[in-house]
Amino acid sequence: MPKRLGIEARNEVLATLTGWKLVDGREAITKRFVFRDFSEAFSWMTRVAMLAEAMNHHPEWSNIYKTVDVTLATHDVGGLTELDVKLARAMDGFTG
Numbered sequence: 001m002p003k004r005l006g007i008e009a010r011n012e013v014l015a016t017l018t019g020w021k022l023v024d025g026r027e028a029i030t031k032r033f034v035f036r037d038f039s040e041a042f043s044w045m046t047r048v049a050m051l052a053e054a055m056n057h058h059p060e061w062s063n064i065y066k067t068v069d070v071t072l073a074t075h076d077v078g079g080l081t082e083l084d085v086k087l088a089r090a091m092d093g094f095t096g
């Protein structure tokens, strides 16, 4: 199981992630992705879903039309780990 990031490590990581914020009252990060249209949003979600499944690390997310709200946390440790950082970076990368 991955190790939960301490506050310092977590803040260091957050400083390197674009648009990701800590969730209020919970050790998790969140970002809103807005695409050109539904097709772009859902294509992106499909790519992310394949990676998430391969990583066995799954996002909490919701989609309305071209907007996808994502929250990442590692439920197994009740906080953030390198898996969340890896998935966040991949999500950003997949937007092109």
Ligand SMILES: C[C@H](O)[C@H](O)[C@H]1CNC2=NC(N)=NC(=O)C2=N1
Pocket: 056, 057, 058, 059, 072, 073, 074, 075, 076, 077
């Ligand atoms: C049993 C299974 O491996 C676990 O429930 C995995 C699945 N996907 C997961 N996804 C996320 N985001 N956090 C987890 O702790 C997690 N654990």
